[in-house]
Amino acid sequence: xxxxxxxxxxxxxxxxxxxxxxxxxxxxxxxxxxxxxxxxxxxxxxxxxxxxxxxxxxxxxxxxxxxxxxxxxxxxxxxxxxxxxxxxxxxxxxxxxxxxxxxxxxxxxxxxxxxxxxxxxxxxxxxxxxxxxxxxxxxxxxxxxxxxxxxxxxxxxxxxxxxxxxxxxxxxxxxxxxxxxxxxxxxxxxxxxxxxxxxxxxxxxxxxxxxxxxxxxxxxxxxxxxxxxxxxxxxxxxxxxxxxxxxxxxxxxxx
Amino acid sequence: xxxxxxxxxxxxxxxxxxxxxxxxxxxxxxxxxxxxxxxxxxxxxxxxxxxxxxxxxxxxxxxxxxxxxxxxxxxxxxxxxxxxxxxxxxxxxxxxxxxxxxxxxxxxxxxxxxxxxxxxxxxxxxxxxxxxxxxxxxxxxxxxxxxxxxxxxxxxxxxxxxxxxxxxxxxxxxxxxxxxxxxxxxxxxxxxxxxxxxxxxxxxxxxxxxxxxxxxxxxxxxxxxxxxxxxxxxxxxxxxxxxxxxxxxxxxxxxxxxxxxxxxxxxxxxxxxxxxxxxxxxxxxxxxxxxxxxxxxxxxxxxxxxxxxxxxxxxxxxxxxxxxxxxxxxx
Numbered sequence: 042x043x044x045x046x047x048x049x050x051x052x053x054x055x056x057x058x059x060x061x062x063x064x065x066x067x068x069x070x071x072x073x074x075x076x077x078x079x080x081x082x083x084x085x086x087x088x089x090x091x092x093x094x095x096x097x098x099x100x101x102x103x104x105x106x107x108x109x110x111x112x113x114x115x116x117x118x119x120x121x122x123x124x125x126x127x128x129x130x131x132x133x134x135x136x137x138x139x140x141x142x143x144x145x146x147x148x149x150x151x152x153x154x155x156x157x158x159x160x161x162x163x164x165x166x167x168x169x170x171x172x173x174x175x176x177x178x179x180x181x182x183x184x185x186x187x188x189x190x191x192x193x194x195x196x197x198x199x200x201x202x203x204x205x206x207x208x209x210x211x212x213x214x215x216x217x218x219x220x221x222x223x224x225x226x227x228x229x230x231x232x233x234x235x236x237x238x239x240x241x242x243x244x245x246x247x248x249x250x251x252x253x254x255x256x257x258x259x260x261x262x263x264x265x266x267x268x269x270x271x272x273x274x275x276x277x278x279x280x281x282x283x284x285x286x287x288x289x290x291x292x293x294x295x296x
Numbered sequence: 297x298x299x300x301x302x303x304x305x306x307x308x309x310x311x312x313x314x315x316x317x318x319x320x321x322x323x324x325x326x327x328x329x330x331x332x333x334x335x336x337x338x339x340x341x342x343x344x345x346x347x348x349x350x351x352x353x354x355x356x357x358x359x360x361x362x363x364x365x366x367x368x369x370x371x372x373x374x375x376x377x378x379x380x381x382x383x384x385x386x387x388x389x390x391x392x393x394x395x396x397x398x399x400x401x402x403x404x405x406x407x408x409x410x411x412x413x414x415x416x417x418x419x420x421x422x423x424x425x426x427x428x429x430x431x432x433x434x435x436x437x438x439x440x441x442x443x444x445x446x447x448x449x450x451x452x453x454x455x456x457x458x459x460x461x462x463x464x465x466x467x468x469x470x471x472x473x474x475x476x477x478x479x480x481x482x483x484x485x486x487x488x489x490x491x492x493x494x495x496x497x498x499x500x501x502x503x504x505x506x507x508x509x510x511x512x513x514x515x516x517x518x519x520x521x522x523x524x525x526x527x528x529x530x531x532x533x534x535x536x537x538x539x540x541x542x543x544x545x546x547x548x549x550x551x552x553x554x555x556x557x558x559x560x561x562x563x564x565x566x567x568x569x570x571x572x573x574x575x576x577x578x579x580x581x582x583x584x585x586x587x588x589x590x591x592x593x594x595x596x597x598x599x600x601x602x603x604x605x606x607x608x609x610x611x612x613x614x615x616x617x618x619x620x621x622x623x624x625x626x627x
Contacts, residue, residue: 104528130525150535
């Protein structure tokens, strides 16, 4: 069953650098990134488009190995993907040949540990009950992203890695999903690392907002948001922070 | 699956397909009731109009038409029948016309053009040999096609997933694949001692090539994000191939299987006409040698039914496996 007994995961990035060979030339993407993420934090990563935030997420997820530096998950080196660190992408990437239920059960199919009750609980948790047997193409964008969320949460991950998960949703669906994400994080107590382009979203949800420079990305600022939830988007403190962050991201102060 | 239709679906436009529905509502009206009389009419023409020559089985044909006509009268009550009624009427009229033109008036040169009763006579007298030929053809086809299909999927997956496999196998596929397998027939019959094995080898080759190319293209086109999703959950290669790549590529693979089946039909007939001493192709060759044209027509009918039946089976399997697709060709 869904519960909050699995402890959250802490992540340590120690001087991590990474890059790609593009057209035969080495292009650095991340440069000496140092990050210490405590268990249970909600981290928002902001930065100019294409700066390497998503690459950072792929490294933490274990989908790629960094060229240099050390990455630890609870003091154990990250050597590959693991079921305690689940990624949710900008697109729901549901498998079109699986029903909603079978999509949510994906991680169980992979591990071979089938737990139907957990699947049903995850589907109910994201409000998709009644759609268990629907095909992905029958879902709206928001519903598909909910299904992807259920798929990510079904086996109680200790770290949820979110790559602009709400980026393609319409603004109203987005607000609902933000609230739900927050509720789930508060209920279940996992660690969240989320890339977003929406400064306001970062400020409303995160306990810490980290801004990156343009490529090769390095940490520009690391702001702890010490405000209680529910935060109000018109809170003057948040508005001031928002202006500061926009300046760091290269927008003029009077924007 | 059945449950989905009751949902308030997001995409309403896909639900009832109004575009393909006939513009004017079909008026069943009288048409279903005309099917029976049309067949009785064909029976009447066959029975009462004297044959131009001494044809076999004229009486049987007339009786068969009459039975069909009588059965169709109560069938007209079935609502499902109304959609098929025009075809049944057209068939009856077509048969009556053929009967009139050839059996009664002999307007077309014989023996190349047979009469309906000639054809019926072949089925009545020679069904054992036709059935035997059909079984031999099916057996020959099954071994070659299934081997080719399995081999094609395996090689296609290898080409799509492994760079080293691609390095060694792709040039061979490029060289051998586009060659019409028929061109290898003389060679195959010489180097492979049994004509059966040679035919199977060529049929395997014929069906494998389209399956290889389309499986390969399907596997290469799989969204890399699908792999990422499974990999972050700890999936290994086996899962990625069998549970991610293959289902994602399945629509393309089925196109390949369909094309491969067509290729293997062609190879089957050629092999049976030139080497294998059994099967429908051999039967046709033999019938032509004896100028037994009605037998040839009968073999053609059986062959056509066999081919369309096998394609139908393939499409049924496809529809089952690809039921998740939003829309698909209906065979």
